């Protein structure tokens with residue numbers, strides 16, 4: 483396929499892998515965190531980790547929207563549908579995330595709740611127009627990529643003066659999560675997660691630009707390379723990070739120059755800041771409460787805020803006792819460190835959020851067999 487195959491070229495991948503191998507210093511280790519689940523998926527799917535020399539280690543980050551959604555928020559959405567009789571609309575992956583009492587949105591639907599999978603925020607708005615006698619709630623999740631469409635449907639609902647539409651806003655922010663990881667005890671004091679640099683997400687950066695990452699490079703002396711999601715994008719980003727580390731640089735570099743600018747998408751940013759403001763704190767699965775890491779709906783659009791409309795109060799709920807998602811999302815553990823991985827917990831029967839979405843670290847490892855003892859050499863690929 484044009485504009486896709488070029489970024490999956492095996493010969494080029496082997497060439498970049500050979501360059502990385504030639505440039506790493508045998509006397510040091512390189513640990514890079516790929517923040518985004520899209521990169522985790524690409525690394526597993528295309529066997530990128532196996533192409534890298536042993537000196538380079540990739541650490542999975544918390545950038546999978548479904549994985550970081552805490553149980554308490556899913557409970558709220560289920561409660562709105564089951565107890566308040568509203569139609570709750572959300573993206574497909576969110577439907578299967580385990581919630582309290584062995585429920586999920588999917589299981590609540592089987593119990594009679596009117597929960598509908600949608601492909602876009604605009605679909606939820608359409609359902610609200612078609613059902614004027616019912617309350618329709620869009621359960622909005624995701625990072626900066628999915629926030630602008632939510633802002634636009636709220637603006638549109640206000641324009642149309644829709645009385646039955648609201649949004650349960652669980653949008654979260656990438657830069658705050660990276661700061662939280664850099665400030666964590668594991669990274670700062672104990673050194674259990676030695677991070678030498680970050681692979682930054684392309685799609686988020688198309689919206690926010692590369693500017694917000696400059697803080698990490700300057701303040702924490704950590705290089706950031708914003709990269710696309712095709713295998714060659716990721717390989718090239720790793721090579722760029724290796725070079726920064728070798729040269730003692732800590733800069734923001736943009737591998738995804740085909741779409742990311744320093745400023746980002748200003749129209750999208752304007753829509754988001756018109757509708758949303760920062761939450762003082764928000765609980766992330768795995769990271770706990772992270773200050774100023776999520777958005778809430780501004781008072782001017784209060785009529786479309788499901789939290790106000792249904793008088794919701796957040797209650798934190800602990801994860802399954804044996805689930806290691808929290809440690810995996812902080813980069814402290816690997817999926818294979820979890821006793822439930824691949825036995826009790828599989829993509830068909832997920833016990834934790836990291837096994838639900840294809841972007842989750844556990845699902846990516848399981849789906850592409852990266853947990854098996856397979857050693858692939860550069861020559862063999």
Ligand code: SF4
Nearest residue numbers: 806807820827834844
């Ligand atoms: S394998 Fe399942 S239970 Fe274990 S950490 Fe991953 S999602 Fe949680």
